[in-house]
Each structure stands twice: as C-alpha cells, then as structure tokens.
Amino acid sequence: MAEATPRIAVRNLTLAFGTFVVQRDLDFAVAPDEVFVIMGDSGCGKSTLMRAMIGLLRPAKGDVLYDGQSFWGTSDETRMRLNRRFGTLFQSGALWSSMTLAENVGLPLQQFTGLSPKQVAEIVTLKLALVGLRGFEDYYPSEISGGMRKRAGLARAIALDPDILFLDEPSAGLDPLNSRRLDDLILELRDSMNATVVVVSHELASIFAIADNSVFLCAEAKAAIAHGNPRELVETAESAKVREFLKRGATEVAA
Amino acid sequence: MESDPQDGWLLRLSGDWTISAGLPGIEPVERTLDQPVVPARLHIDASGVGRWDSALVRFVMATLEAAAQRDIQVETTGLPEGARRLVEMALAVPERAGARRVASKASFLESVGLAALNTASGGHAAVTFLGECALMFVRFLTGRATFRRVDLWLAIQQCGAEALPIVTIISLLVGLILAFVGAVQLEQFGAEIYVADLVGIAMTREMAAIMTGIALAGRTGAAFAANIGTMQGNEEIDALQTLGISAMDFLVLPRMLALMLMMPLLTIYADAVGILGGWLVGVGMLDISSTAYLQETQAGVGLTNVAIGVAKGTVFGAVVAFAGCLRGLQCGRNAAAVGQAATSAVVTGIVWIIALDAVFAILTNILGI
Structure with missing residues (x-):
C-alpha cells in the first residue's frame, strides 16, 4: 500500500534568527488524526518551530506542506487561507x-462565517461548554484563573472546527488534575472532530498520555535527534539524552 | 423531518451540516414538540447526514434543551460517533452555580451616585498619592530612598535631551504667531518695536512653560503611564513590593526628579527659541534692526518674568510626572487599561497645567509681580 499523503510534512526546515541558527534541516511528517508532540529541552526552538508551521516566522530554508500543498512557497493570500484551517492555542x-x-x-466566527450574532452566540456557548466553561461567557480574561484561560484559549482555537490544532505548552502551569483533564480534552477533541493535533510540550506525563508520534529537538545539536512514539523512544532511542529526558534524568543501569 | 413510529418520535436529519452552509433553526422541532399529542421519547436518526461540524452539535444541543423543557427523553445513539461524544462532553461539566452574570442596568440615580463615588475615591487616591510623594521626597532628602541612579539618568535623557526637537518647533512657532498677531495691531500705531516686548514677556512669563508642559504631558507623561502600567500588568510592581522596595521610590522618584530638573532648563530654552521666532518676524517683516529688537527685549522682559516662567515650568514638570505615575500605578491589568492610563495621564496633566497657571496668575497679581 502506498503511503498516504501526510497531513503535515516538514521538509528540510532550517530556522534561524539572522545568522543565529536555531534548528537545522528538520524533516518529519504528521499523519492525519495523529497527536504529534514536539519535545526537547528548554531553548531548543520548539515554539519557534511551531511559529514557522503556523506562519508567524518565515523559515530560513525549507518548507512545510499541508496535504501536499506548499505553505511557505505560496502567496501570502493562500497562506492566510490555509491558516484558517488551523486552530492555535498560545x-x-x-x-x-x-x-x-x-x-x-466569537471573533473568528464573526469574521469568517456568515452567521448571525445569535447563531454565533450559540456556537460560542457550545465551544465554552466543550472546554468546561459553561456560563463564563461574560467574564474577562483577567477575571478567571490561569487554567481557565488556557481552556478558553482552546475554545477559541476550536471555534472554526479546524482540521489542525496547534497547542503550545497546553498543560504548562496547570495542576496535575487540570493538566490531565486538558489532555483528555485534547484527545477527545481529536477523536470527535477528526483533527490533527500538534503539541509543543515538555511535560512528560502529558507527552506519554497523548502522543502518537513525536520529534525530539536538541539545543546543542541544533537538530532533531529522535522520532517516533515517546513510549517506545524511552527504550529504543539511540540518543542517551532522549532516553534520559523521557525518564526524567533517572540514570540507566545498563546502556 | 419527522415521523411517528410506535415508541416515540423520530427526528431524521440528512444532508451536510456545516457552519459554512448556515445554521438551521430549531423552530420546526419546537413546533412539533408543542403539538397536543405529547411524545414521551424522541429518537434522533442522523444516518443521512453527510459532512458535519459544530453546526450539527449545536442543533442537537438546542434540541436536547427544547426537549428537556418539555420533559421529553432524547435518544442520541443515532448520531455520528464523534458528534455524540462532543454532545456528551459539552454536557459533562455542569454550569457552576452563580457563575453566570445577570446583566443589571443601572438606573439614572444609581449611575449618578456611582459617578459621585468614583469621583470621590479618585480624589482620595490622588491626595493619597500626593502625600506619598511628599514622604518620598522626605526620604530622598534624608538619603533613605532606594532607586537606581541609572534610572534617573535615563529619565533625564528621555524627558530632557530627547524632548528638544519638539520643544524647539513648538516654541519657535508660538514666538512667530505671537509676533504676527502683535505686529498687525501695533503697526496701526507705528509701535512695531513693542512686538519685542510682547513676544518676550508672553514667552518668558506664560507660553514657554505652558507649551513645554503640554508637549511633555503628551510625550513623557503618557510614556510614564504606559511604562508603569505595563509593569503593573506583568506583576513587576508586585515583585518590587515583595522585595521591600517601594514602588514610589524606585519608579516614581527618578521620573519626577528628572522632569522637575529638566522642565526649568527646557523652559529657559523655549524662552530663547520663542524670542528667536519673534526676532525673525521683527527683523524680517517689520524692518526693525536686530540690535534694537534685542535691546527692547532686554529692557522689557526683566528677570522677574523669566523667574516666574521657570518656577511655573518646574511645577508643571512635577504635575506631568505626578499624573503619569499616578495613572500608571492605578492601571488595570490588561492591554486596554494601559491605553486608558496613558490617555488619562495626558488629560489630567494638561488640565492641571492650565488650572495651576490660573492659580499662578492670581498669586502674582496679589503679590504685584
């Protein structure tokens, strides 16, 4: 069987700020309906990679393909249109x-659909209910807790029923229970909306709970040093650094 | 959309249910449910549904709600798997009691009362801040205030040297305008030479200090408010407080000192540039000789006027810093609040500059200077 076109394909992507290279020649693919985790140590460029994938940062070299369509090689207009298929949680x-x-x-719904204000309000209520924020419609972000803000951000990200969800550190700064709930929510949303989910994370518990596939970025090597399902990478990764990372620094008895 | 088998009602959905295709209303369902024959159960059959997204889920939610109001049970097993799970998820977390807000509309009397209370508390906050400023200066003069010298120098650079271009343009133009207005009137009496007195006195006594004050209220006062306001939003001020560093000493003192030091200098500079503006009109248009113009200015202005202007300038500098820092510290913790703080700092600064100028006019009149 021929391999299906991946939903997202990152091809020879080099990320740089001026002459400072963050990551070199990244090459990986994300299959449809997959939860894909971008992990790595602090400062390795996880968020930078995500910014390149959603169109906020032009890569120094390479391209990202969505369903085989070039993202950085097209006009700004096409890119904007592709962007509307994404939901992003910052x-x-x-x-x-x-x-x-x-x-x-409601803002994305208002801008990009022809719904009446009443219909927008109904969809908004639905989305907030999905993330467990029923009844919080009239609150301002400053009046709710950090965890609720994350969930509200997720509600905004799924407002337009996106095909692809990008989540930057969704569970960082949440207590274990809330973090777990958010993980469940992400999986549930993936299953029911058939979305592809790309998650930037370094929370081990969360990574093991949700990831189908992953890439490990290394700050020193400035490159990806491991690919695959993190549950398998714990044992099979070639790089000791990856194994150590996934075991939270626990020393290995035998290599 | 509906039929009536033996054990309840069947709601049959078909076609594409996407947001881009528009949302169908649930009124037909409600109408059917309101019929005299009350069905006990409602089955949803979505086998004919093609593509679907939130539009379908929202419709099912609305149907569930309508059915619940009428004590009708709804069977959702006929929905696509994903949609059924989304509905379950949306219903999983009950609404927290008391979370929803009831929008209350204030009556006229209530709003008047609230406005009065707000004004009172605003005045109270300003007076408190004034008191804190006084204590801050006492600490400064007794050498107990903690602030970084580099912050002071930075503020001096920002509100002094970097303000020179705008002060130059404004005072030169004000000098020119005064001279033009005066020239038209004085020419009728052949007293063109007195343009020098007019421009000189007006600039030194009033305009230099006021115009510089207003320029700095817009330039520096707003910057202070936005800067301190953003720090407020980032919890930076809380961080200072937990270290036992007074925000007054650390943030307000260098800014206020810088403005109070720079405003007199800028005022004197504005005096000179304004007089230069008058001189341009006098020499260029009225054919007054350069020496005569300058001698007349020297004889007319006198040190008292310059001193009054410089005193005003210092006070206005303090007012601008006061308004900027006060609004910055009062700033709320979001992006819009920072904008409001900056606006409010400029408005407060300018209003107080004009009001204090009137006070100065009355005082100098009583003192006869």
Missing part, C-alpha cells in the same frame, strides 16, 4: 484582554 492563552470570553471565541 502558551499563555493570548486571549484578547479587552474582550469577554464570548467575544474572544
């Missing part, structure tokens, strides 16, 4: 602070 939620939660989630 690290700190990035909710617009002068808008209520309902307005935050």
